Amino acid sequence: MTFSLPHIISILDAKTVGTFNNFTIENVSIDSRSLQNSTGTLFFALKGLNHDAHEYIKTLISKGVQYFVVEFIPEGLEQKANFIIVSDTKIALQQTAKYYRSLFNFPIIGITGSNGKTIVKEWLNFLLSPDFSVVRSPKSYNSQVGVPLSIFGINENHNLGIFEAGISLKGEMSILEEIIEPSIGILTHFGTAHAEGFTSEKEKLEEKLSLFKNCKTVILEANKEIENLLQNNPFTWSFSDQSASVYFEKNGSQLKVIFNNTTFEVTVPFQDEISLKNIATCITTLLFLKVSTQKITERIPKLFPVEIRLEAKKGINNCVLIDDSYSSDYQSIKIALDFLEQQKLHKKKTIILSDVFQSGLPIDVLYEKVGRVLQNNNIDRIIVIGETISSYLKDLPNVISFNSTIDFLKQFNTQSFQNETILIKGARSFNFDEIVVLLEEKKHETVLEIDLDALTHNLNFYKSKLNPETKIMVMVKAFGYGNGGFEIAKLLEHLKINYLGVAFADEGVELRKAGISIPIMVMNPEMHSFSTMIAYDLEPEIYSINELNEFVKIAQQKNVASYPIHIKIDTGMHRLGFEKPQLEQLIAILKETNLVEVKSIFSHLATSDDTSFRAFTLEQYKRYTEASEQIVKNLKSKPILHILNTSGIFNYPEFQLNMVRLGIGLYGVGNSDEENQKLQNVSTLKSIISQIREVLPEESVGYGRKFRVTNRMKIATIPIGYADGIRRAWGNEKGFVSINDQKATILGNICMDMLMVDITNIDCQEGDEVIIFGKSPTVVEMAKTLDTIPYEILTSISQRVKRIFFKN
Structure with missing residues (x-):
């Protein structure tokens, strides 16, 4: 991709500061953290509810980037680089991609649907690459920003494009249609995903179909209701409607394909319904493109599972x-x-x-x-x-x-x-x-998968509740609430979080050893660890006079000055912290020493998750305000003030002050149904079926014969137990796992390393995947049944369970 700027500037109706005639674009970027930003980069400084890339322009200039599309020029940088000034940088990115797409004239396949877009795109790329020079969306780049970035991958040697388009709000698809300009459309499975942005299923369907308004044809599963909404020629396939353009009959691992009075058979590598429908979409597309039946029968058996993450x-x-x-x-x-x-x-x-x-x-x-x-x-x-x-x-x-x-x-x-x-x-x-x-x-058969995209989504949700200038501390104590410490800390550092919070010094030390450099606050510092904390640049919470005196003593021994500390005020939790009668002594000590500096003053709300205790929360806030004002007035400094935790951010955003502390919500668990609806699941605990057996009446399952069999049944053994963190109370038909999207009840006592489930009415086999928790059951469901809290479920997962971190 190389193209010049003067024409783009006129299209964008932009003002400019600098020189642009001799610049050739080699790379379009929206990520200030990418190491690929260089002298050949055109950087679009996107603004969103939770971020503003204009803040990083100075750093990018120091790395060699000289050309920026901006909504304003940051102060002091007017003469430091070249700027294209627009009213909306995201729209400018889309318009630039639209212009770049117009430079090429070859067939483009546009794919949309609720599910299967990326799989169909990747399979079509594999099937068509021997005959075409294909350009396609990388990964699942199908959003309002992802599609433009995908388009910039086109070059003059391509002769076929395959781009997917995803939407979540009304009006978005028309923007993507103008960028992609597909000549052939594909509609994959249409379902309920991303329905929250639409008033009805019909409105969502019509929005998706607007991708095809200028297509010569649209390839889809035969459906008269959908076909009647199309303004172009449908090219359909079906397993039940013989009037479809292409008709399929399944016979074991063979698909009989009937098209234009021609019949041929294809061996398919997958047997499940969803894969068969995606294969049918691909075969129908190949037939429309006049790919020979010989090539189809040769290539389809070689299809592979698609990893999009x-x-x-x-x-x-x-x-x-x-x-x-x-x-x-x-x-x-x-x-x-x-x-x-x-x-x-x-x-x-x-x-x-x-x-x-x-x-x-x-x-x-x-x-x-x-x-x-x-x-x-x-x-x-x-x-x-x-x-x-x-x-x-x-x-x-x-x-x-x-x-x-x-x-x-x-x-x-x-x-x-x-x-x-x-x-x-x-x-x-x-x-x-x-x-x-x-x-x-x-490898282990049991793994805990952590979705980094979902974690980023949850962070951005809570950011949307905050003022742009409000700092965020994210709690990564207890091994990241059981999800993994330094891996999540690394992502948070990449996302420009202001502070990390850990429980004990050794957790902070491990993060420092892993290369984490952002400030880390230790919430429960033990006095014997103070020297270690100073050695690793960890900042302690100070909650008592004795603790303060001891830290000052160690700071003097280590010959440090103005070492950052965080003062904890007890406003009603009665766990740790200074109470009102101790404040004068606290202030006196702080005024007498320059060895420490109060970096922040904070407290902890006891009932921010339960609005029925609003009066108590307001009283806590009042006590905190009085105490912090007394300290600030006497020290004549401006420390960071913070009192809100996760549920506090959601229920009391008016108390956000200078910083908030985000904990369990980051990991996809809120404290109310309303909050949970806004969050995405981060952690999925998975295992497999080790063995399947039939059990006859009057037999029993597990230790202590706690489950007695009354009718012939099938049971599956899963290699996970209480040593992995699954509480025994979840057994004996209280709990369940999910196998092939069906509930499998846990039978008898959970063992140390295994549990057994009822699969009598579930079509499954040994080696099939088992969801212990994730979307179903959720940790919230488990907690309610066990009369505990989701924190305990997550933090109980043993370190012997392997963690896998992924990003789509």
């Missing part, structure tokens, strides 16, 4: 793995490198990269770009696999090359990978999953 996994020898072992194209390489930078635990970064496909670029141009982006990301070791990439990148520093994956595996040495973050990025044909198996720490 990037995963961070624990590797051997204290390594972290970023698993992206199924695709290798230039656009997705850039995305994966950004994820590597977000999730790196260690300073050392390694990439294992295969030959790069599907770029549409001349091969020398492609690898010149690949080499440059690798160098921009400061990769310490570059392992390339493939004859082509080896020949083109051999002269780069730190490159080790192999002609094939087999050659790499022959020379594989586990000790050559130590304390580093490794991105594994390869085209499917290179079988990099074999490398992942070798580098990944021993």
Whole structure:
């Protein structure tokens, strides 16, 4: 992608400050944190409810970026760079993408629907790439910002595009239609997802169909109601309606395809209903594009499970793995490198990269770009696999090359990978999953998956309740509420959080050792850990005179001055903190020493989650205000003031002061149904079915014969138990798991390492996935049944359960 600016400036009706005639755009960026930002970058400073990229322009200029699309020029930067000034930077990004799309004239397939968009797109890319030079949306880039960024991946060598479009509000699809300009439309499954932005299912359907208003044809499952809403020619498929353009009959692993009086059979690699419908959509699209039946029968059996997310996994020898072992194209390489930078635990970064496909670029141009982006990301070791990439990148520093994956595996040495973050990025044909198996720490059948996109969504939801200037401290104590400490802390640092909060000093030490540099407050500091805290730049909560005196003593021994501390006021929780009679003595000590500096004054609301105690909460706030004002007045300083926790942010945003403390809500658990509806599930505990057996009447299940069988039944054994954090009280038919979206009741006592469930009426087999908690059951449901709180459910999950972090 290279194009110049003068015409874009006129389209945007923009004012300019600087010189633009000699600038050629090599990269469009909206992420100030990306290491790919360089002298060839055009940066769009997007503003949202919870962020403003204008704040990072000064830093970007220091990194070499000189061209910006902005809504205003930050003070003092007028002469430091070149600025295109517009009224709305997001609209400017969309209009720029629309202009760039207009420079190309080849067929574009536009895909929308409630489910299956990304799978159909990836399968079509695989099926059509031998015949076309395909450009497609990377990952699931289908939003108001993702679609424009996808369009910038087009170049003059492509002759077919496949772009997906997703919406959540009325009016959004017409914007995406003008950017994509599809000539062929595909509607995948239409369902209830993202319905909250619409008044009815019909309104949502009509909005989605507006993507196709200028298409020559629309490919969809035969449905008269939907077809009647289309203004173009439908090209339909069906398993039940023989009048459809393409008719399918399933027979075991074979699909009989009937089209234009021609019949042929295809072997399908998947048997579930959703996959069969996606395969039918793909075959119908291939037939519309006049792909031969021979090619269809050859390629369909080779379809593969689509991984649309990037995963961070624990590797051997204290390594972290970023698993992206199924695709290798230039656009997705850039995305994966950004994820590597977000999730790196260690300073050392390694990439294992295969030959790069599907770029549409001349091969020398492609690898010149690949080499440059690798160098921009400061990769310490570059392992390339493939004859082509080896020949083109051999002269780069730190490159080790192999002609094939087999050659790499022959020379594989586990000790050559130590304390580093490794991105594994390869085209499917290179079988990099074999490398992942070798580098990944021993796999477990039970894992806790943490959705980093959902975590970011939840953070932004609470940010929307706050003033732009309000700081945020995020609590990552108790191993990130059971989800993982430094991995989540790394993301939060990437998202520019102001403070992290931990319970004990050793948690903070581990974060510092993992490379976390933002301020960390220790909420329950033990006096014996004060020296350690100073050594690792951790800031203590001070809640008593004795504790303050001891810390001042240690600070003097360590020869530090103005060390940041946080004063805790007890306003009614009666757990820790200074009470009113102690304030004069506290102030006297603070005035007499320059060894410490009051960084913040805070308190904790006892009932912010229960509005029936509003009067008590208001009294707490009054006590806090009086105490903090007394301290501030006497110290003549301006410390950060904060009292709100998660439920406080939701119920009492008027008390946000200078900072708030976000805890359990970040992890997808609110304190009311209304709050929970706004949050996304972050943690999903998964296992598998180890064994299935039939049990006859009068037999029993588990220890103590707590469950007696009355009718013949099937039970499944799941390898997870109370040693993994599943409370025994969840057994004996109180609790359940989900298998293939169906409830499977837990029978008998939960064992230390196993539990048994009823699958009599569930179609499943050994090895099938089991959801212990996530969307169903939720940790909120479990907590209600067990008469506890979600905190206890999450923090009880044992450290022996492997954590996997992923981002779509």
